[in-house]
Amino acid sequence: MPKSFDIIGAPFNQLGCYPTNENTIDGLRRLNESNWLGLSDWINVRNNRWKADIKDLGDVEPDSVVLQLTESNYREKALSCYADTLKETLLSSYHNQRIPITLGGDHSIAIGTVQAALEFFKKQQGKRVAVVWIDAHADCNDSLASNLHGKPLAMLMDKYPHYDWTVDADIILNPQDVYYVAVRDLMPNEDALIKQYSMVNFDMTSIENIGINGVLNQLIATIDNNYDCIYVSFDYDALDGSLFRACGTPNVGGLSAREALHLIYGLANHPKFVGIDFVEYLPELDEKGISKELMIKLIDAVWGFRN
Ligand SMILES: [Mn+2]
Numbered sequence: 340m341p342k343s344f345d346i347i348g349a350p351f352n353q354l355g356c357y358p359t360n361e362n363t364i365d366g367l368r369r370l371n372e373s374n375w376l377g378l379s380d381w382i383n384v385r386n387n388r389w390k391a392d393i394k395d396l397g398d399v400e401p402d403s404v405v406l407q408l409t410e411s412n413y414r415e416k417a418l419s420c421y422a423d424t425l426k427e428t429l430l431s432s433y434h435n436q437r438i439p440i441t442l443g444g445d446h447s448i449a450i451g452t453v454q455a456a457l458e459f460f461k462k463q464q465g466k467r468v469a470v471v472w473i474d475a476h477a478d479c480n481d482s483l484a485s486n487l488h489g490k491p492l493a494m495l496m497d498k499y500p501h502y503d504w505t506v507d508a509d510i511i512l513n514p515q516d517v518y519y520v521a522v523r524d525l526m527p528n529e530d531a532l533i534k535q536y537s538m539v540n541f542d543m544t545s546i547e548n549i550g551i552n553g554v555l556n557q558l559i560a561t562i563d564n565n566y567d568c569i570y571v572s573f574d575y576d577a578l579d580g581s582l583f584r585a586c587g588t589p590n591v592g593g594l595s596a597r598e599a600l601h602l603i604y605g606l607a608n609h610p611k612f613v614g615i616d617f618v619e620y621l622p623e624l625d626e627k628g629i630s631k632e633l634m635i636k637l638i639d640a641v642w643g644f645r646n
Contacts, residue, residue: 341392344642345432346382347441348398349452349616351421353409355445355488357587357621364398364442366622367635373628378635391642394437399425414487415502418447418494425451426458429614433459440641443618445488445587446478449572452616453495456570457510460613466567468613470512471558471606473520473599474574475590477529477540485526488619492517498532514538516566518558520602521546521577521594543592551598555605568613571606573599573637575620575630583633585625596633604640615641 348364370377378395385391401409401421408417425441429452432439441452453470460466472478472492479492481499493499495512506512514536522540525533533540541554549557562569578599580589594602607615617634625631636646 341390342643343392343435343437344394345435345437345439346378346393346395346638347425347428347432347439348396349425349441349444349448350398351401351405351425351444351448352621353401353406353445354414354418354447354486355587355619356486357624359621359623361621361623362398363444363620363622366625367442367620367631368395371628371631374632376628376632376635378638381635381639385639385642385644389644393642396428396432399428415504418450418487419504422448422451422454426455429455430459433613438612439614440638441614441616442638443616443620446474446572446574446616446618447488447491448618449491449616450494452614453491453512453570453572454506454510456568456613457512460568462509467516467565468568468570469516469518469562469566471518471520471569471571472522472574473571473577473594473602474522475524475576475580475588475593476574477519477522477525477533478574479529479532480526481532482526482528489526493532518561520554520558523592524590546594546598551594551601552605555602559605559609562609562611567611569606569609569611570613571603571615573603573615573617575618575634578630578633583630585621585630586619587621588619596636599633600636600640600645603637604645607641608643 519540
């Protein structure tokens with residue numbers, strides 16, 4: 340059966356290194372005059388000419404409570420409020436048997452998306468869920484230092500013992516169920532946590548040694564043998580920051596465009612794939628729209644089109 344997709348905008352950009360009120364998803368949606376490319380038009384092309392089933396559900400806007408909490412520096416509370424609303428939106432996609440593609444927003448929004456997948460598949464159906472985290476950073480900073488967009492995995496794994504942050508026992512993400520790809524910029528406490536829980540990291544060295552297809556094959560073998568579902572979270576800064584700099588924390592020496600396309604296509608077209616985030620891309624820093632072209636190609640790869 341052909342798959343159906345929901346596009347969900349999560350324009351919450353308040354907890355990263357480059358807080359902005361710009362709606363990053365609208366930046367993707369609208370046509371660029373330089374290259375005549377925009378996500379909304381591209382959705383129409385795929386639906387009308389290629390018989391795809393893709394709906395843009397619009398945005399989950401941060402409401403006044405969330406914005407007020409952020410402004411007053413109650414960031415964990417703001418995030419938890421926002422994430423709850425986002426989670427409900429993804430859950431209704433799951434109830435409608437559609438696959439959510441969530442466009443952020445900084446990476447903190449993954450609290451809502453990953454918890455939706457864990458709630459629907461793990462808690463409600465007892466399924467085993469793997470999370471593939473494609474990122475320059477490990478995002479498991481369990482300290483108070485730095486911004487919350489660098490902590491979603493620590494928070495999802497319930498290893499963030501600050502400001503009463505807790506996660507319901509039946510949707511705690513197990514560190515062994517996280518599979519990092521392209522992570523290369525660690526804080527010492529993250530390095531320690533990764534070692535303590537023997538978390539898997541297909542870092543740039545593994546990609547050099549066995550190639551992106553080797554990494555994909557190992558991931559797929561693990562998923563085939565041990566899991567019922569895969570959820571993918573793709574941080575734009577996983578890409579090579581020498582070319583792709585439209586984010587708050589570009590990092591040189593990451594994935595090439597081709598590697599990212601191959602990886603995303605391979606994971607998203609696996610029968611156990613249940614959803615993906617694309618986060619941290621900032622159109623306002625993307626002068627020539629090159630990154631936007633790649634982002635749209637990556638989303639297109641999720642829909643099953645490899646170009
Ligand atoms: Mn990240």
